[in-house]
Amino acid sequence: MKLHQLRYLAAIVQNGFNITTAAQKLHTSQPGVSKQIRLLEEELGLQIFARDARGLTGLTPAGAEVTAHALTILREARSIRGLASELHEAKQGSLSIGTTHTQARYVLPPVVSRFRGTYPDVQLHLHQGTSEQIAEMAGLDRIDFAIATGSKELFSDFVLLPAYHWHRRLIVPRDHPLGTGGPPTLEQLAKFPIVTYVFSFTGPSSLEELFAAHGLEVKVGLTARDADVIKTYVRLGLGVGIVASVAVDPELDRDLVSIDASHLLARHTTWIGFRSGTFLRGYMYDFIQSFAPHLTRDLVRDAAAAADPAARDALFTGIELPQL
Numbered sequence: 001m002k003l004h005q006l007r008y009l010a011a012i013v014q015n016g017f018n019i020t021t022a023a024q025k026l027h028t029s030q031p032g033v034s035k036q037i038r039l040l041e042e043e044l045g046l047q048i049f050a051r052d053a054r055g056l057t058g059l060t061p062a063g064a065e066v067t068a069h070a071l072t073i074l075r076e077a078r079s080i081r082g083l084a085s086e087l088h089e090a091k092q093g094s095l096s097i098g099t100t101h102t103q104a105r106y107v108l109p110p111v112v113s114r115f116r117g118t119y120p121d122v123q124l125h126l127h128q129g130t131s132e133q134i135a136e137m138a139g140l141d142r143i144d145f146a147i148a149t150g151s152k153e154l155f156s157d158f159v160l161l162p163a164y165h166w167h168r169r170l171i172v173p174r175d176h177p178l179g180t181g182g183p184p185t186l187e188q189l190a191k192f193p194i195v196t197y198v199f200s201f202t203g204p205s206s207l208e209e210l211f212a213a214h215g216l217e218v219k220v221g222l223t224a225r226d227a228d229v230i231k232t233y234v235r236l237g238l239g240v241g242i243v244a245s246v247a248v249d250p251e252l253d254r255d256l257v258s259i260d261a262s263h264l265l266a267r268h269t270t271w272i273g274f275r276s277g278t279f280l281r282g283y284m285y286d287f288i289q290s291f292a293p294h295l296t297r298d299l300v301r302d303a304a305a306a307a308d309p310a311a312r313d314a315l316f317t318g319i320e321l322p323q324l
Contacts, residue, residue: 003077005040006070008033009048013067014140017049017056071141079279093281094123098134098143101226103270106246107324108147111291119283130198130225138275144284147291149270158273159304159312163292164322165267169248170259171234171241178240179257186214186264193221193239195230207242210265231256244268246324269321276304294319 011022012033019037023030041048048063049056059067099108104126112124127137131151137143138155152160170189172179178188190211211218221239224230227247234241234256241256242265248258272291274280285297299315306312 001040001043002036003073005036006073008036009040009067009070010074010141012037012049012056013059014142017058019056075141075275075278079277091119091283092121093283094125095145095284095287096125096127096143097145097147098127098129098137099147100130100134100149101128101228102244102247103147104128105228106244106249107270108291111287114290115283115287118286122283144274144278145287146273147270149268152271155273157276159276159306160271160273160309161288161292161295161300161303162316162321163270163272163295164324165269166245166324167260167262167267168242168265169245170261171231171243171248171253171256172259173235173237174255174257176240176257178259183260183263186211186216189240189264190216190218193219194242195222195224195233195239196242197227197230198223198225207265274304278304280304292322294321 008022008026011026012019015021015025019033020030023033026033037048044066046062046066047060048066050058050060050063097108108126112126115122116124127134127143129137131148131154134143134146134148135151135154138146138158146155146158147163149166170178170184178184178192194207196207207218219239222230222233224233227243230241230243231247231253233239242261248256250258272288272295274284280300285300288295288300289297303312303315306315
């Protein structure tokens with residue numbers, strides 16, 4: 001068994017079981033990749049991939065276990081290379097981040113700008129998706145950091161560090177009935193269709209459960225994964241928008257009325273995380289602290305070394321998170 005065979009295996013899985021695409025990403029030939037996978041299967045005495053007449057269709061049960069171990073080995077190999085690079089080329093490398101559209105569009109631009117100014121030779125990659133898609137990227141080792149809100153159960157093998165709190169806001173056109181007067185009640189909100197994020201309707205703090213608890217029914221006008229899409233359809237009159245507070249731009253959204261909804265909807269916490277056991281290079285620590293200033297290198301190290309999530313959470317007792 002050779003390390004490059006495991007790298008080929010991981011690349012195939014990470015590229016949707018398309019050997020041609022995997023070979024292109026690896027800068028090698030498709031026949032060469034196929035041959036090495038065949039040799040690996042022969043050496044192990046088992047079939048890693050399920051196949052049909054058109055090619056690979058997925059992993060066999062045994063192949064899923066082999067792949068999980070292969071990804072662990074490749075992570076350890078990267079950690080060794082990262083340690084050597086840190087000693088010799090502290091300001092060169094790469095950093096891949098999986099995050100939501102809201103973070104990438106509204107929160108990360110100044111962070112990325114500062115980071116690029118300090119580390120111009122570090123390749124930075126942003127991958128956008130829902131929490132489920134980010135977790136999938138993490139499971140396939142496509143990202144170094146994950147940045148999301150909630151959904152902690154999807155990242156059980158990650159060190160999750162709280163970054164900041166935020167609330168949701170209601171957005172309506174200026175001529176909307178909710179655009180004047182005081183903060184609306186839930187009963188008033190229930191009279192209009194809602195336009196909001198897909199994930200707002202799942203989990204313990206979903207809108208459906210909130211409305212039901214007050215004997216009300218939520219009217220779903222439209223759900224989307226992108227705050228800009230939500231605002232577009234609010235402008236078209238499809239309903240009352242509910243977006244993250246960070247997604248409201250006073251200048252670009254001056255045609256809309258933004259209404260604080262903290263009296264109606266629960267507060268949320270955005271976190272940044274990395275896989276347990278990951279070797280963090282100096283520029284990775286700097287990115288974390290640029291994103292969340294209270295996450296110093298010492299605090300991140302202590303959190304990574306914590307015995308369990310409860311011990312990790314205890315480290316943040318008394319730390320007041322920013323409110324965005």
